[in-house]
Amino acid sequence: MAERGSGAAARLGASAGVDQTAVRRANLARVLDEVRRGEVVSRADIATSSGLTKATVSSLAAELIDRGLIRETGLRRDGAVGRPGRSLELDGGGITALGLEINSQYLAARGTDLAGRVIVERRLGFDAMRADPETTLDRLAAIAREAVTELSGTGSSFLAGIAVAVPGLVDAETGRVRYAPNLEWRSIPIAEALRERLGDDVPIVVDNEANLSALAELHSMPQPPADLVYLTGEAGVGAGLITGGRLLRGAGGFTGEIGHVPVDLDGQVCGCGRRGCLETKIGLPAVLRAAAPDLADQDVDPQEQAHALRQRAEDGGPEAMAGFDEVGRWLGIGVSVLVNLLNPEVVVLGGYLGTVAPYLVPAAMRELRERSVAGDAAVCRITASTYGFSAAVRGASSIVIEEIFRDPLRIPAAEKAAG
Amino acid sequence: MAERGSGAAARLGASAGVDQTAVRRANLARVLDEVRRGEVVSRADIATSSGLTKATVSSLAAELIDRGLIRETGLRRDGAVGRPGRSLELDGGGITALGLEINSQYLAARGTDLAGRVIVERRLGFDAMRADPETTLDRLAAIAREAVTELSGTGSSFLAGIAVAVPGLVDAETGRVRYAPNLEWRSIPIAEALRERLGDDVPIVVDNEANLSALAELHSMPQPPADLVYLTGEAGVGAGLITGGRLLRGAGGFTGEIGHVPVDLDGQVCGCGRRGCLETKIGLPAVLRAAAPDLADQDVDPQEQAHALRQRAEDGGPEAMAGFDEVGRWLGIGVSVLVNLLNPEVVVLGGYLGTVAPYLVPAAMRELRERSVAGDAAVCRITASTYGFSAAVRGASSIVIEEIFRDPLRIPAAEKAAG
DNA sequence: GCTATTAGTTTTGCCGCCGTACTTATTGGA
DNA sequence: TCCAATAAGTACGGCGGCAAAACTAATAGC
Numbered sequence: 001m002a003e004r005g006s007g008a009a010a011r012l013g014a015s016a017g018v019d020q021t022a023v024r025r026a027n028l029a030r031v032l033d034e035v036r037r038g039e040v041v042s043r044a045d046i047a048t049s050s051g052l053t054k055a056t057v058s059s060l061a062a063e064l065i066d067r068g069l070i071r072e073t074g075l076r077r078d079g080a081v082g083r084p085g086r087s088l089e090l091d092g093g094g095i096t097a098l099g100l101e102i103n104s105q106y107l108a109a110r111g112t113d114l115a116g117r118v119i120v121e122r123r124l125g126f127d128a129m130r131a132d133p134e135t136t137l138d139r140l141a142a143i144a145r146e147a148v149t150e151l152s153g154t155g156s157s158f159l160a161g162i163a164v165a166v167p168g169l170v171d172a173e174t175g176r177v178r179y180a181p182n183l184e185w186r187s188i189p190i191a192e193a194l195r196e197r198l199g200d201d202v203p204i205v206v207d208n209e210a211n212l213s214a215l216a217e218l219h220s221m222p223q224p225p226a227d228l229v230y231l232t233g234e235a236g237v238g239a240g241l242i243t244g245g246r247l248l249r250g251a252g253g254f255t256g257e258i259g260h261v262p263v264d265l266d267g268q269v270c271g272c273g274r275r276g277c278l279e280t281k282i283g284l285p286a287v288l289r290a291a292a293p294d295l296a297d298q299d300v301d302p303q304e305q306a307h308a309l310r311q312r313a314e315d316g317g318p319e320a321m322a323g324f325d326e327v328g329r330w331l332g333i334g335v336s337v338l339v340n341l342l343n344p345e346v347v348v349l350g351g352y353l354g355t356v357a358p359y360l361v362p363a364a365m366r367e368l369r370e371r372s373v374a375g376d377a378a379v380c381r382i383t384a385s386t387y388g389f390s391a392a393v394r395g396a397s398s399i400v401i402e403e404i405f406r407d408p409l410r411i412p413a414a415e416k417a418a419g
Numbered sequence: 420m421a422e423r424g425s426g427a428a429a430r431l432g433a434s435a436g437v438d439q440t441a442v443r444r445a446n447l448a449r450v451l452d453e454v455r456r457g458e459v460v461s462r463a464d465i466a467t468s469s470g471l472t473k474a475t476v477s478s479l480a481a482e483l484i485d486r487g488l489i490r491e492t493g494l495r496r497d498g499a500v501g502r503p504g505r506s507l508e509l510d511g512g513g514i515t516a517l518g519l520e521i522n523s524q525y526l527a528a529r530g531t532d533l534a535g536r537v538i539v540e541r542r543l544g545f546d547a548m549r550a551d552p553e554t555t556l557d558r559l560a561a562i563a564r565e566a567v568t569e570l571s572g573t574g575s576s577f578l579a580g581i582a583v584a585v586p587g588l589v590d591a592e593t594g595r596v597r598y599a600p601n602l603e604w605r606s607i608p609i610a611e612a613l614r615e616r617l618g619d620d621v622p623i624v625v626d627n628e629a630n631l632s633a634l635a636e637l638h639s640m641p642q643p644p645a646d647l648v649y650l651t652g653e654a655g656v657g658a659g660l661i662t663g664g665r666l667l668r669g670a671g672g673f674t675g676e677i678g679h680v681p682v683d684l685d686g687q688v689c690g691c692g693r694r695g696c697l698e699t700k701i702g703l704p705a706v707l708r709a710a711a712p713d714l715a716d717q718d719v720d721p722q723e724q725a726h727a728l729r730q731r732a733e734d735g736g737p738e739a740m741a742g743f744d745e746v747g748r749w750l751g752i753g754v755s756v757l758v759n760l761l762n763p764e765v766v767v768l769g770g771y772l773g774t775v776a777p778y779l780v781p782a783a784m785r786e787l788r789e790r791s792v793a794g795d796a797a798v799c800r801i802t803a804s805t806y807g808f809s810a811a812v813r814g815a816s817s818i819v820i821e822e823i824f825r826d827p828l829r830i831p832a833a834e835k836a837a838g
Numbered sequence: 839g840c841t842a843t844t845a846g847t848t849t850t851g852c853c854g855c856c857g858t859a860c861t862t863a864t865t866g867g868a
Numbered sequence: 869t870c871c872a873a874t875a876a877g878t879a880c881g882g883c884g885g886c887a888a889a890a891c892t893a894a895t896a897g898c
Contacts, residue, residue, distance in 0.1 A: 017471035018445040019886055020853055026437040027855085044876055052436035056855055058877060075863090082875025083863035169793050178796060227670045241760070243667050250662065250762025251646045254793035257759040262752060262790075264684055274790065333681060340676040341660070341760065343669025371681075371693065374588050374673035377597060438855055439885055446886085463845055475886055477846060494894090501844025502894040 021409075024060075027052060028408040031060045035070050035088050036405065042076060042085025061088060067411045068094050068158075069114065069404075090115045094157045095404065095411060098147055099396025100140060101165040101209070102190075104128050104182040104235075105301050107140050109147045110393040113157075114401060120147045125301075133188050140164075141197035148198075158411065161203040161400040164190055165212045165392040167236075172253050175206040181271075182235055205399070210256055210350075211247050212395030213385070214240025217348045219398055220386045225345035229338050230385075231258070233353035234302040237279045237334075243342060259283070263333055281330035284352050291323025303389050306352035313359040321359075328360040332367025339380060340373050350385040357384035440828075443479075446471060447827040450479045454489050454507050455824065461495060461504025480507060486830045487513050487577075488533065488823075509534040514577050514823065514830060515570045518815025519563055520584040520628070521609075523547050523601040523654075524720050526559050528566045529812040532576075533820060539566045544720075552607050559583075560616035567617075577830065580622040580819040583609055584631045584811040586655075591672050594625040600690075601654060624818070629675055629769075630666050631814030632804070633659025636767045638817055639805045644764035648757050649804075650677070652772035653721040656698045656753075662761060678702070682752055700749035703771050710742025722808050725771035732778040740778075747779040751786025758799060759792050769804040776803035 027050075034046045043061055047054045064070045071091035075084045092114020101108040105127070111120035122143055128136050144162065151159060168180025175191020190206045198204075214230035230240040239256035241248040248255050259279040260272050267276030268286075280286055284305060288296035292312045295305060312320045335347050349357045361382050372379045387394050404410055446469075453465045462480055466473045483489045490510035494503045511533020520527040524546070530539035541562055547555045563581065570578060587599025594610020596602075609625045617623075633649035649659040658675035660667040667674050678698040679691050686695030687705075699705055703724060707715035711731045714724060731739045754766055768776045780801050791798045806813050823829055 017449065017469050017475070017886080018442050020439055020442055020855090020884095022445075023437050023439055023442055024854065026441075030436065042876070047876095050436050053856055054877065055857085055879080056436070059854085077864095079865085080875080081865040081873070083877075085876060169796075178793070225670065239760070243662065243669065244665065246663065248662050248667075248761065250797075251644065251764040251799070252762055252793070252796055254762040254797040255760060257792040260759060260790070260792050261756050262682065265682070266685070272792070337680050337756065338760075340680060341658070341674060341757075342667065343671055343673040345670040371679070373676040373679050373691070374597070374671070377588075377671055378669075378673040380670070436855085439853090439883095443885065461845070466845095472887055473846065474848080474888085478885085496895090498896080499844080500842070500896045502846075504845060 025407055025409055027056070028060055028064060029406060031057060032064055032069055032405055032408050035064075036090055040076060040087045040089075042087055044085055046088075063413070064408060065091075066413050067408065068092065068414065069408055069411060093117075095160055096151045096157050097160050097397045097400030097404075098144065098151065098162045099165070099212075099393045099398070099400070100144055100162065101393040101396060102128060102136065102140060102183070103167060103209075103392075105303075107136070107143055108390075108393045109143045110390075110397045111147045111151045112397050112401065114404065116398070116401065120150045122147060128183050133183075133185055133193075136183075137190070137193045137197065141194060144194070144198060159202050160404055160410065161205065162194070162198075163212070163396040163399045164194070164204065164206045165209045165396045166190065166206060167209045169254050169257075170206055170208045172205065172207050172249065175204065177206070178254075207396075207399070208238075208240070208253075208256075209392040210238040210240035211249075212240070212399060213350050213387075213391035214242050214348070214395070215247065215402070216387055216391045216395035216398055217350070217385055218242055219402070227342065227344040229335075229342060229344045229347045230350055230391075231335070231338075231347055231353060232350040233282060234284055234351045237283055239338065241342065241344075243344075258334060258338065261334070261337060263330065278330070278334045282327055282334060282353070287323065287327050287352070287356075290326055291320045302352060306355040309352065310356050310359075313356055324356065324359040325363045328363025329367050331360050332364035333371065335364060335382060336368050336371035339368060339378055340371070343374070343378050344380055346380055347382045348385050349382065350387075350391055351389070354385035354388055357382075444826055444828055446475070447479055447483060448825055450476060451483055451488055451824055451827050454483075455509055459495060459506045459508075461506055463504055465507075482832070483827060484510075486827060486832050487511065488827055488830060512536075513575065514579055516579050516816045516819030516823075517563065517566055517570065517581045518584070518631075518812045518817070518819070519559060519581065520812040520815060521547060521555065521559060521602070522586060522628075522811075524722075526555070526562055527809075527812045528562045529809075529816045530566050530570045531816050531820065533823065535817070535820065539569045541566060547602050552602075552604055552612075555602075556609070556612045556616065560613060563613070563617060578621050579823055579829065580624065581613070581617070582631070582815040582818045583613070583623070583625045584628045584815045585609065585625060586628045588673050588676075589625055589627045591624065591626050591668065594623065596625070597673075626815075626818070627657075627659070627672075627675075628811040629657040629659035630668075631659070631818060632769050632806075632810035633661050633767070633814070634666065634821070635806055635810045635814035635817055636769070636804055637661055638821070646761065646763040648754075648761060648763045648766045649769055649810075650754070650757075650766055650772060651769040652701060653703055653770045656702055658757065660761065662763075677753060677757065680753070680756060682749065697749070697753045701746055701753060701772070706742065706746050706771070706775075709745055710739045721771060725774040728771065729775050729778075732775055743775065743778040744782045747782025748786050750779050751783035752790065754783060754801060755787050755790035758787060758797055759790070762793070762797050763799055765799055766801045767804050768801065769806075769810055770808070773804035773807055776801075 030050055035041055043057045047057045070088050072086050073089050076087045095114040099110045107124045107126045109122040112118050166177050167182050169178040177185050177188045177190055179186050191204045194204050210232050217230050218224045218228050226245040228242045232238050237259035239258045241256050260277040262276050263278050264276035268280045270277040270280045295308050369379055462476045466476045489507050491505050492508050495506045514533040518529045526543045526545045528541040531537050585596050586601050588597040595608045596604050598605050610623045613623050629651050636649055637643045637647050645664040647661045651657050656678035658677045660675050679696040681695050682697050683695035687699045689696040689699045714727050788798055
């Protein structure tokens with residue numbers, strides 16, 4: 001038995017009775033999803049695996065083809081008797097999505113088509129802390145415009161949306177950044193600002209960098225788990241939480257703030273003014289102090305610091321190894337909090353934590369195994385990010401694509417040729 | 420834009436294409452929900468508030484009446500011009516649900532009808548730790564049988580399901596208790612055992628006590644929030660987490676285990692063997708030691724201890740007040756972890772924490788406000804449980820009822836009179 | 839008793855899935 | 869070469885279910 005009632009829908013108050021277009025929508029999504037995840041699929045395959053009839057699948061496939069989402073490739077000749085199936089695959093070359101990222105060190109853009117093929121990729125070093133928000137947004141809009149041009153370059157294409165990743169607390173409903181410590185931004189209406197600069201014919205959404213990275217990592221897996229935690233570490237430490245297959249957003253969108261969970265009340269003073277926050281134990285500055293003191297205090301790109309740190313680990317100096325072991329233990333303590341509360345299937349380490357993951361995970365796993373209340377049943381694996389520092393932009397572009405997979409009707413049908 | 424794709428459904432693999440009965444189901448649920456939450460509602464009211472047409476609502480209402488879920492009461496005479504509406508209200512006198520609870524100190528049962536009217540209520544002191552699981556389940560089954568008889572006593576009624584609350588880690592999929600520390604149970608297949616004893620014509624589900632309490636508290640609110648945390652304190656400390664309107668279950672169902680989050684690594688040794696778990700700070704034994712040392716170490720019902728403790732607080736002795744202040748601070752630290760990670764709208768204190776809530780909340784709120792990373796925007800209210808120690812059984816019976824509200828088609832339609 | 843107003847039902851139409859029958863394309867054996 | 873056998877995909881009728889509009893029903897106010 002499940003929980004809640006018609007819940008969220010009902011609380012939205014008025015409007016929105018369900019009609020059969022909802023059925024169509026769900027089944028279109030179902031077929032599209034089936035095409036995406038199978039390498040070679042025929043209508044008949046989809047019919048058996050989805051429980052829909054062949055006739056219905058035919059009609060759904062025809063509509064998806066009409067909207068440019070899938071296409072027929074050749075016949076499937078596998079030597080079996082009977083009429084060979086006509087295999088379907090993702091089309092979507094004309095359907096594009098743009099992801100943007102604002103980071104304290106750089107601005108980035110990534111444009112893909114429906115199948116995830118990268119069409120544009122830009123990354124521009126930019127010190128957002130020295131520039132004011134207006135200037136930063138001007139630069140970002142300029143990059144976005146270039147990217148949009150390139151996306152539409154190869155013929156008539158449909159830009160489905162733009163998503164922006166920001167390192168801070170974001171109100172995803174309104175697309176406003178409430179507070180971004182590394183940028184020193186407070187209450188900046190990003191979505192609105194970009195709509196002013198780019199026009200409002202394309203939907204623009206804004207979300208937290210950790211949330212989007214979590215989605216990117218989720219979709220990088222062959223069998224995406226329903227419960228995943230993405231833990232990112234740079235200057236600060238944050239988490240993107242996916243539970244029950246969806247992002248956990250909470251009442252105001254302020255979730256995953258694990259950096260300031262107190263783990264050692266007598267520990268060092270944190271930037272937030274309190275003592276012993278997890279960040280003071282596993283944040284990049286802390287690790288540099290512990291494992292490579294000579295690299296600390298340099299005002300360089302965290303990504304470069306992470307690589308230097310990894311180099312140090314590979315060299316295997318005793319100081320570095322002891323430092324990593326210590327940090328790994330604290331990481332395990334932090335992860336154990338997440339595991340005991342959320343019971344994820346996997347914890348993905350991003351940012352610098354991902355870069356040096358091999359040197360942290362053993363100690364972390366030891367600590368985690370010891371601290372898991374539910375015992376081995378709840379102990380999950382801890383893996384390094386597959387996308388590293390590009391996870392956030394990837395998440396941004398993929399969230400746009402995923403929305404199409406959730407509701408294929410967003411893509412307009414091809415116009416009927418007259419006469 | 421939303422996250423994930425067709426996600427969960429797709430991962431379930433085969434079967435389940437969506438057809439129009441899904442639409443019917445959703446709209447029946449919508450209408451039923453509307454009737455439940457409005458005091459007086461006519462079909463026309465529902466049509467305007469739901470966006471469905473009057474004709475559709477009429478048809479839906481007729482079906483709900485046919486299934487005995489709602490009924491027409493008189494006309495609505497409010498002096499307005501026009502034909503008066505025929506008001507609808509919940510019927511469901513013939514539809515019943517049974518909640519059971521296994522606690523280390525007692526066994527309980529609670530049977531209600533669809534509208535939540537209590538028909539049976541039993542509570543039997545029982546020391547489950549001294550009895551073995553078989554005996555306990557025999558006793559529980561006996562109570563359940565009595566309750567079922569009483570439920571069906573008043574004419575032909577339909578028992579929609581049985582739910583069991585257990586203080587421990589539960590695999591809700593299979594209805595098996597994996598580990599219940601206070602009962603010293605390991606891997607007991609509760610659902611199966613009850614099906615053997617009661618027959619398997621009624622669906623039986625098993626869930627964690629904190630989860631069910633969280634649902635009970637959620638439904639006790641006039642405007643149920645989408646994100647709520649229920650924090651229970653007796654011997655141990657646990658949480659039931661509701662996010663996005665649904666229970667957060669995690670990969671294996673082991674969520675909300677906040678009792679052993681380390682908050683003071685140099686603190687006292689906990690029952691789990693580690694130091695400074697939250698439980699050692701705000702568990703009932705700890706509080707008794709801090710605020711009323713003379714009450715500690717007594718092997719009595721926690722509920723009585725809680726009341727004695729509250730009495731102590733009302734008397735206002737300085738020792739007690741200082742103790743409560745200290746515990747309140749640690750409670751605030753624990754809650755801050757939940758708030759920074761999950762950003763709930765409200766935290767409900769259950770168990771003894773609810774009993775003495777007024778004496779803990781001020782200090783806890785102070786600590787929380789100071790530790791909320793997102794500032795005041797994320798600070799939530801902390802309230803005392805409305806149901807106290809009966810929340811779990813209530814949750815158990817209500818989860819059965821809620822499932823009907825989610826899918827009214829579970830209730831069979833009235834048989835057509837022949838000829 | 840007539841009109842305006844609001845509630846609820848009936849009718850018709852359309853959408854979308856299902857079941858069945860049919861067409862198409864292939865293998866393999868006579 | 870031709871004819872099963874087999875499987876893929878399509879065409880068509882049927883039915884469930886919602887929408888829109890027309891219609892009937894019940895009330896207040898004049």
